[in-house]
Amino acid sequence: MGTSKGSSLLREIREVAERVDAFIHENFKAFPDFLQKACLHTVKAGGKRLRPFLVVKSCEICGGSSEKALPAAAAIELIHTFTLVHDDIMDRGEIRRGAPSVFVKWGIPVAILAGDLLFSRALEVFASCSLDPSTKFEVMAEMARVTSSICEGQAMDLSFTRPKEIPKEGEYIEMISKKTASLFASCCKIGAVIARADEKYVQALTQYGFSLGLAFQIVDDVLNIVGTEEELGKPVASDIREGKATLPVIKTLEKKPELHKLLLKEALEDSEVEQFINAIRECGALDECRSMAKAFVEEAKRHLEPFPASRTKALLLQLADFIVERRY
C-alpha cells in the first residue's frame, strides 16, 4: 500500500487502534498476574485491528460518534483475540502476530483459560459502558450470536482437516461464512446499531461486512501459501502441513486429484510441502482464488451504494481494496 490513498487508510486504522488499545488496557483485568499477561500477550503483540475499525467507521458512516462505538470496538477485538488464541491450539499455530502463541508460551491449559477470559471480559467490559439499555442488549445479543457462529465455522474447519472427501467449494464458503465473514458482518452491524441507523442501512453495512469477510479469509488462505512469515507474523504453508482443505487446495485437487494423499499424510516432508505448493502455483488455483476474492470485494463495495459520499465511505471503499491487495 504505497499510494497516498492507501497510507491515509492505514493512518486512520492506526488512530482507531490506539484508542481501542488504550480502552482495553484501562479496562481489562485478569487475576492472577500470569493470566493477565497471557490474556494481553496477543493484544500487545500487534495485529491489524481491522474489526474495531469496522465497528467505529460503520457507526460514523451512519452519523454516530466514534466515542460511542469504542467499548464495542474494544470488545470485538477481545473476542477476535480469544478466537485466535484458541485457533492456534487447534491449528498448532506456534507464531501469532510475530510472537510465540499463547499455548507455546504458557501451555494449552492456560491458553484455554486465557481465551475463555478474553471472551467473558469482552462482554463484561462492554456491559459496563454507558449506551442505553436496549442498544446494549441488542449489541450483546449480536456478540453472543456471532461467537456461536464462529464456533460452528471452526467445527466445520476441523472436519475439513485431512478430509477423506474433499469438500465442495460451496461447503468451504459456508465454513468461512461462519468462522470469519460472520464477525466482519457483526462488526458493521454493531456500529450501525450503536448509531441507531435505519434498518436499510444496518442491512447494507451487514452485507458489506459479510462480503468483505469472505474475501478476507480467501486472501488469508492464499497468503498462507505465497506469503512470508516475516510479513504475516504467522507460519506459512501451515495449512498444507495441517492437511486443511482451503480454497487453493480444493481448486488444485480438482485438477490434480492424485495430490489428495499428501493432504491426508500426518507429517509431510519439506520436499512434499514444496511439491504441493508448486502444484498449487502451477495450476492457476491462486489466480482463481484471487478473482473470487476480488468479486466478493466488488460485491462489498456495491452494498455501500445507498450511503451518500463522505470521507468515511471513501475509507470503507479503500478498506475493501486493501483486503485483496494486502500482503499481511
Ligand code: IPE
Ligand atoms: C486472522 O485475522 C484470522 C482470520 C480470520 C484469518 P487477522 O489477519 O485480521 O488477524 P490480526 O488481528 O491482524 O492479527
Ligand code: IPE
Ligand atoms: C481463522 O482461521 C478463523 C478464526 C480464528 C475464527 P485460520 O485458522 O485460517 O486463521 P489463521 O490463518 O490461523 O490466522
Ligand code: MG
Ligand atoms: Mg483455524
Ligand code: MG
Ligand atoms: Mg489458524
